[in-house]
Amino acid sequence: EIVMTQSPATLSVSPGERATLSCRASQSVSSNLAWYQQKPGQAPRLLIYGASTRATGIPARFSGSGSGTEFTLTISSLQSEDFAVYYCQQYNNWPLITFGQGTRLEIK
């Protein structure tokens, strides 16, 4: 099983500032990496797939980068609605799909 490790567990950032979230895979997942946003009481929402492609309707302030084992989600200028939990997911190793444990992005 590929273990996905996200850091930090909690990130405190002020509105308008940049947030950088990291995700590391225990072995290469190529570019088969997705990022999801989840707000309290809601289902996850796909933000990024293929490590760097924004999903439909996702604002340009969200960007993803990386390949292999190291990945980054960057939110360029935080809006109030961006404070949530973010999960990375590898889908390279079907059927052993795995998610990271999540990064909570909170208002500083």
Add this chain to the structure above:
Amino acid sequence: EVQLVESGGGLVQPGGSLRLSCAASGFTFSSYSMNWVRQAPGKGLEWVSYISSSSSTIYYADSVKGRFTISRDNAKNSLYLQMNSLRAEDTAVYYCARARADYGPFDYWGQGTLVTVSS
């Protein structure tokens, strides 16, 4: 508009059974692979099961293999999860999720249905 609506959750005793349903609309259901993903209270996401568009390929997480059965009815635009021999650790919100491509990420999710296994 793509919609996925889960139902069938509830309180069940350990060892009991439950059948979850997911009603799909707004897209050609028969063309997409589907998944079940769960989230224990206050915890992260865990993939549970996958079924291809024609039901020819099915996968399960080791944690549910032999106890859960995924199925679909393309004529009814519906996805199912039959859960038997339920354990306390199966307590979670269960989401159905559409795969963007056959083995791709999950681009649409339902709102989830809560399954509580407790005596």
